[in-house]
Amino acid sequence: NAGVTQTPKFRVLKTGQSMTLLCAQDMNHEYMYWYRQDPGMGLRLIHYSVGEGTTAKGEVPDGYNVSRLKKQNFLLGLESAAPSQTSVYFCASRAGVDVTDTQYFGPGTRLTVL
Amino acid sequence: EDQVTQSPEALRLQEGESSSLNCSYTVSGLRGLFWYRQDPGKGPEFLFTLYSAGEEKEKERLKATLTKKESFLHITAPKPEDSATYLCAVQPPFLNTGFQKLVFGTGTRLLVSP
Numbered sequence: 001n002a003g004v005t006q007t008p009k010f011r012v013l014k015t016g017q018s019m020t021l022l023c024a025q026d027m028n029h030e031y032m033y034w035y036r037q038d039p040g041m042g043l044r045l046i047h048y049s050v051g052e053g054t055t056a057k058g059e060v061p062d063g064y065n066v067s068r069l070k071k072q073n074f075l076l077g078l079e080s081a082a083p084s085q086t087s088v089y090f091c092a093s094r095a096g097v098d099v100t101d102t103q104y105f106g107p108g109t110r111l112t113v114l
Numbered sequence: 115e116d117q118v119t120q121s122p123e124a125l126r127l128q129e130g131e132s133s134s135l136n137c138s139y140t141v142s143g144l145r146g147l148f149w150y151r152q153d154p155g156k157g158p159e160f161l162f163t164l165y166s167a168g169e170e171k172e173k174e175r176l177k178a179t180l181t182k183k184e185s186f187l188h189i190t191a192p193k194p195e196d197s198a199t200y201l202c203a204v205q206p207p208f209l210n211t212g213f214q215k216l217v218f219g220t221g222t223r224l225l226v227s228p
Contacts, residue, residue, distance in 0.1 A: 004157075033215075040220060041220065042201075042218050042219060042220035042221065043158075043201070043218040045215055048215070058215070090157050090158070092157075097205075097214035099145045099146030099163065099165060099205050100146075100163070102148075102160050102163070103148070103160070103203075103216060104160065105150075105157035105158045105159070106157050107156055107157045108155070108156065108157050110155075
């Protein structure tokens with residue numbers, strides 16, 4: 001039982017390049033989330049999904065797209081990377097939104113955009 | 115707007131020197147408050163959920179308490195391995211949109227010196 005995994009762990013991009021971050025969970029959770037974490041700003045929600053085939057915008061969605069074609073996977077795409085997207089990205093999953101449902105996080109992807 | 119404020123931003127303790135971290139929130143109708151530990155370069159790791167004022171939870175040297183306005187994470191006789199960033203998050207009441215998200219604070223960086 002690996003929990004939430006993220007690929008890759010590190011990545012360096014040049015401005016304008018594209019990439020996809022992969023998140024996988026093996027807990028059969030319905031809800032999945034993508035956050036970015038920047039110094040002094042805490043965790044900010046980018047996009048989320050409430051089930052297979054669904055996605056929705058969070059607080060800071062501009063410049064990102066997501067897809068959830070399979071229940072266990074949640075992909076975050078950057079079509080044209082910008083230096084402002086330099087950050088640490090965390091994926092999380094949760095069985096439901098009852099307060100007893102714990103939200104679990106992945107290990108993170110550190111992205112640098114030059 | 116729902117807000118979570120953690121203090122202090124950083125705390126340096128000597129091994130064995132007990133202290134408390136604070137998490138204050140402005141959410142009315144709080145459904146739950148969560149504490150996470152985050153080690154450098156890793157994702158947040160779940161510690162506790164508190165559901166109602168007066169509740170306490172303990173784990174090793176950590177004890178979390180909850181009032182109607184704030185939560186405290188008490189660290190008794192800390193060890194260097196307790197060094198980490200501690201995050202709290204709140205779950206507000208259900209929105210009409212049906213979307214539930216956790217609202218995170220920016221964390222307290224704790225350093226325990228031998």
